[in-house]
Amino acid sequence: MSRVTLIEPSSHDEFERYYHLRWKILRAPWNQPPGSERDAQDEGSTHVMAVNAARELLGIGRLHFNSISEAQIRYMAVAVDRQRCGVGSLILDQLEQRARRLGAQQVVLDARETAIGFYRKRGYRATGPGHMLFNQIAHVHMCKQLR
Numbered sequence: 001m002s003r004v005t006l007i008e009p010s011s012h013d014e015f016e017r018y019y020h021l022r023w024k025i026l027r028a029p030w031n032q033p034p035g036s037e038r039d040a041q042d043e044g045s046t047h048v049m050a051v052n053a054a055r056e057l058l059g060i061g062r063l064h065f066n067s068i069s070e071a072q073i074r075y076m077a078v079a080v081d082r083q084r085c086g087v088g089s090l091i092l093d094q095l096e097q098r099a100r101r102l103g104a105q106q107v108v109l110d111a112r113e114t115a116i117g118f119y120r121k122r123g124y125r126a127t128g129p130g131h132m133l134f135n136q137i138a139h140v141h142m143c144k145q146l147r
């Protein structure tokens, strides 16, 4: 994989590209309209995007806090033709580092069933069933203790 840089979107253009990839990977395949990929917690969350040397967007992820000691990761998405090349791991590591630095003791997330294997490899364990999205996408609660 060519050089990957992790940045936090700050300009309008960067945020547009960030949300577009979130929509394209996590919403468009289920016929959800642009805009459906955003939620009220986006403001105030930490957003990370991975780009290559040509500044192409490879992947994204978001971190917010549920309490002083618990952080949550949501909206992990890697461009289809860049999956399984280590990009998701880089983004997850960065978000966990941020969580740790801000005082979190654990990170939780709701994994799509198809992504459970990815999170297991990164040290998360399943803690119970999660919600069903669009009546189709089953989720599992997962948790990782930070040391």
Ligand SMILES: CC(C)(COP(=O)(O)OP(=O)(O)OC[C@H]1O[C@@H](n2cnc3c(N)ncnc32)[C@H](O)[C@@H]1OP(=O)(O)O)[C@@H](O)C(=O)NCCC(=O)NCCS
Binding pocket: 025, 075, 076, 077, 078, 079, 082, 083, 084, 085, 086, 087, 088, 089, 090, 110, 111, 112, 114, 115, 116, 117, 118, 119, 121
């Ligand atoms: C899930 C996702 C974020 C993982 O990112 P990625 O860049 O593809 O993952 P990585 O290349 O860093 O993979 C790390 C390890 O997990 C494995 N892995 C990746 N995706 C996996 C999956 N869906 N199921 C099982 N294992 C997976 C990789 O093979 C790799 O294993 P290795 O360390 O033995 O080589 C990405 O594939 C994606 O965007 N998928 C579609 C959207 C999605 O499901 N998002 C998560 C919503 S909860």
